[in-house]
Amino acid sequence: MRIELQLSHKLVPIQIKEGLFAEIYKWIPKVYTGKKIFLLCDENLDSLYAKSLEMQLKEHGYRVSKMVILAGESVKNLSMMEEIYSELLRHEFTRSDLMLLLGGGVVGDLGGFVAATYLRGIRYIQLPTTLLSQVDSSIGGKVAVNLKEGKNLAGSFYHPEAIWMDPLLLKTLPPKEFRSGMGEVIKYGCIGDEKLFGLVEQYYLEGVHDESLLKEIIGRSVVQKVNVVAADEKEGGQRKLLNFGHTLGHAIEKTLGYGQISHGEAVAIGMSHFTRISQKLGQTSGQSVERLNRLLDVVGLPHEIPIGLKKEALLEAIFHDKKMSGNSISIILLKKIGHAFIKEIYRDDIEKYLE
Numbered sequence: 001m002r003i004e005l006q007l008s009h010k011l012v013p014i015q016i017k018e019g020l021f022a023e024i025y026k027w028i029p030k031v032y033t034g035k036k037i038f039l040l041c042d043e044n045l046d047s048l049y050a051k052s053l054e055m056q057l058k059e060h061g062y063r064v065s066k067m068v069i070l071a072g073e074s075v076k077n078l079s080m081m082e083e084i085y086s087e088l089l090r091h092e093f094t095r096s097d098l099m100l101l102l103g104g105g106v107v108g109d110l111g112g113f114v115a116a117t118y119l120r121g122i123r124y125i126q127l128p129t130t131l132l133s134q135v136d137s138s139i140g141g142k143v144a145v146n147l148k149e150g151k152n153l154a155g156s157f158y159h160p161e162a163i164w165m166d167p168l169l170l171k172t173l174p175p176k177e178f179r180s181g182m183g184e185v186i187k188y189g190c191i192g193d194e195k196l197f198g199l200v201e202q203y204y205l206e207g208v209h210d211e212s213l214l215k216e217i218i219g220r221s222v223v224q225k226v227n228v229v230a231a232d233e234k235e236g237g238q239r240k241l242l243n244f245g246h247t248l249g250h251a252i253e254k255t256l257g258y259g260q261i262s263h264g265e266a267v268a269i270g271m272s273h274f275t276r277i278s279q280k281l282g283q284t285s286g287q288s289v290e291r292l293n294r295l296l297d298v299v300g301l302p303h304e305i306p307i308g309l310k311k312e313a314l315l316e317a318i319f320h321d322k323k324m325s326g327n328s329i330s331i332i333l334l335k336k337i338g339h340a341f342i343k344e345i346y347r348d349d350i351e352k353y354l355e
């Protein structure tokens with residue numbers, strides 16, 4: 001399945017194909033005619049996939065320098081960027097060479113920001129290996145690292161030459177990570193694709209865990225993300241829809257402490273609560289709330305705010321978020337499953353409606 005992200009300045013081809021990973025050497029010449037490649041991955045991906053990818057590429061005449069970093073959010077920072085720059089310089093990478101980013105959102109965000117800034121920009125390809133990175137983080141050109149003050153505070157918009165995903169790689173993904181990505185998929189269903197929501201229901205409720213269904217779920221999610229990004233490259237208007245569930249989700253992650261709850265779990269709670277707020281505002285029916293909560297239950301994602309988290313602390317986190325403007329905030333509400341809209345809402349209203 002090929003999907004194109006048409007931007008004002010370039011076209012990013014996205015390929016979703018089982019078995020693609022075993023044939024990366026065939027795909028590279030479509031976007032890069034050089035031979036020098038910098039392969040970045042984390043320690044978990046190294047033994048699972050990067051070693052064989054390195055071998056595959058070398059067998060086909062590529063000169064590969066591989067760098068393996070620790071797994072997890074803690075490496076997504078400026079000092080790791082410096083280490084990667086040093087490694088690129090040590091191997092004399094120039095602007096005409098290529099970076100391959102094999103991994104989840106951490107490798108993609110960190111490596112992408114290095115690519116955006118090394119020698120003022122080097123080309124790169126995203127090879128996303130988690131469900132979250134396949135349906136979300138690898139698409140849209142948002143690359144960033146965390147600062148001690150918060151997540152993703154230093155970054156850029158810098159798109160890859162191509163995004164290639166192989167759903168078969170998800171077989172080794174820990175279930176918790178799979179669920180986390182499914183949270184984003186459900187979000188896409190909620191904001192603009194009821195059929196996609198239905199496919200996820202089928203995947204879980206009917207016990208149809210088949211691979212072609214998963215590929216379709218990934219494909220439809222990618223289309224959703226591509227449509228929103230193409231319509232709004234720099235997140236001014238429509239792209240805000242992608243924040244459905246995230247305003248509260250981020251606040252929960254921040255208040256609990258990063259790493260205490262997965263991103264997908266936090267977003268799931270956010271989606272459920274903002275659907276309930278939509279209902280209280282008379283915008284959606286109780287059926288939407290029930291349908292969403294039922295699916296979250298089956299997937300194994302939470303929908304209630306963890307006990308002990310104070311409403312005041314959450315509101316504080318929401319209104320200190322970088323996207324806030326004054327005493328009101330843009331939130332995403334649901335009309336029905338498959339149709340979301342943006343609404344400016346005052347702090348008092350969130351306080352009143354948040355359970």
Ligand SMILES: NC(=O)c1ccc[n+]([C@@H]2O[C@H](COP(=O)([O-])OP(=O)(O)OC[C@H]3O[C@@H](n4cnc5c(N)ncnc54)[C@H](O)[C@@H]3O)[C@@H](O)[C@H]2O)c1
Nearest residue numbers: 044071072104105106107129130132133137142169172173
């Ligand atoms: N750029 C964006 O638009 C955007 C959007 C959403 C999230 N993000 C960022 O994405 C990051 C989270 O990404 P993530 O959830 O992919 O986490 P991650 O990159 O930390 O990967 C999760 C874990 O799964 C392991 N893993 C990855 N692929 C695997 C596979 N196929 N088999 C077995 N193990 C595998 C990794 O080693 C890691 O331990 C966060 O930093 C978040 O800020 C960015």
